Amino acid sequence: MSANIEGKVVVITGASSGLGEATARLLCAQGASVVLGARRADRIRSLAEELTGRGGKALAAATDVTDRAQVKRLVDAAVQAYRRIDVMINNAGLMPQSLLERLKIDEWDRMIDVNIKGVLYGIAAALPYMKQQKAGHIINVSSVAGHKVGPGSAVYAATKYAVRALSEGLRQEVKPYNIRTTVISPGAVATELPNSSTDPDVAERLRKFYGEFAIPADSFARAVAFAMSQPDEVDVNEILFRPTRQEL
Numbered sequence: 001m002s003a004n005i006e007g008k009v010v011v012i013t014g015a016s017s018g019l020g021e022a023t024a025r026l027l028c029a030q031g032a033s034v035v036l037g038a039r040r041a042d043r044i045r046s047l048a049e050e051l052t053g054r055g056g057k058a059l060a061a062a063t064d065v066t067d068r069a070q071v072k073r074l075v076d077a078a079v080q081a082y083r084r085i086d087v088m089i090n091n092a093g094l095m096p097q098s099l100l101e102r103l104k105i106d107e108w109d110r111m112i113d114v115n116i117k118g119v120l121y122g123i124a125a126a127l128p129y130m131k132q133q134k135a136g137h138i139i140n141v142s143s144v145a146g147h148k149v150g151p152g153s154a155v156y157a158a159t160k161y162a163v164r165a166l167s168e169g170l171r172q173e174v175k176p177y178n179i180r181t182t183v184i185s186p187g188a189v190a191t192e193l194p195n196s197s198t199d200p201d202v203a204e205r206l207r208k209f210y211g212e213f214a215i216p217a218d219s220f221a222r223a224v225a226f227a228m229s230q231p232d233e234v235d236v237n238e239i240l241f242r243p244t245r246q247e248l
């Protein structure tokens with residue numbers, strides 16, 4: 001059990017794999033109640049069952065973050081079950097990278113819908129409760145790609161720059177309500193993320209890059225735990241971390 005984590009109610013989008021799943025496991029082990037959202041209902045349900053089987057508090061609600069009503073339902077379910085929401089982790093995202101000239105416009109739309117609008121819907125669902133509570137913590141997931149752009153990553157990077165801009169605006173606006181805001185920008189972490197690229201050249205480059213450099217997903221979970229576990233008057237606004245060997 002850990003300071004300022006035990007007893008907190010934490011909603012996590014994109015909890016069916018990768019960073020979201022690792023975070024659910026770590027926070028639940030430290031005494032938080034975790035509410036898991038993702039489209040793959042079977043995965044989040046079996047994770048919730050596993051965590052409750054070990055004595056933790058967890059529930060799952062199938063959620064597509066591109067549907068604002070579903071995101072609201074996820075947060076409402078958390079409040080109904082546990083009477084409050086302490087932390088909203090807007091983590092769901094995808095990264096189908098490609099050169100702009102390939103005109104994969106459906107994938108651009110999808111990244112904008114999930115990586116930007118999904119985060120906004122998470123903020124919209126959690127903020128009214130947190131304002132009322134006069135307490136809360138919103139954690140948004142950006143990326144090293146929210147700091148650096150390269151060929152093939154223009155749209156993904158644009159969405160992650162947007163997450164940083166939203167997080168900074170949010171930070172300033174929620175001061176009167178005693179709400180903390182953190183944006184976390186990971187480098188290469190071993191998850192299913194690179195699998196979403198349909199451009200064979202980029203997919204191969206990503207596979208090599210992740211194969212060489214990626215670090216385990218609990219690196220991200222520990223960053224979340226660090227931000228959460230600070231005393232209430234300490235607001236960790238930005239965390240940027242990479243594998244030690246990653247230059248980019």
Ligand SMILES: NC(=O)c1ccc[n+]([C@@H]2O[C@H](COP(=O)([O-])OP(=O)(O)OC[C@H]3O[C@@H](n4cnc5c(N)ncnc54)[C@H](OP(=O)(O)O)[C@@H]3O)[C@@H](O)[C@H]2O)c1
Pocket residue numbers: 013014015016017018019020037038039040041063064065066091092093094095114141142143144185186187188189190191192193194
């Ligand atoms: N891994 C890295 O190297 C890295 C680096 C920087 C930033 N990030 C960011 O970290 C976040 C998590 O990614 P990850 O690395 O953990 O990848 P991942 O293993 O592919 O997980 C992505 C998660 O997002 C969920 N998701 C995708 N579309 C969704 C939708 N429409 N509605 C609800 N959930 C959706 C997926 O669940 P379902 O498919 O079940 O819906 C899955 O749980 C993303 O925002 C990513 O951009 C990752």
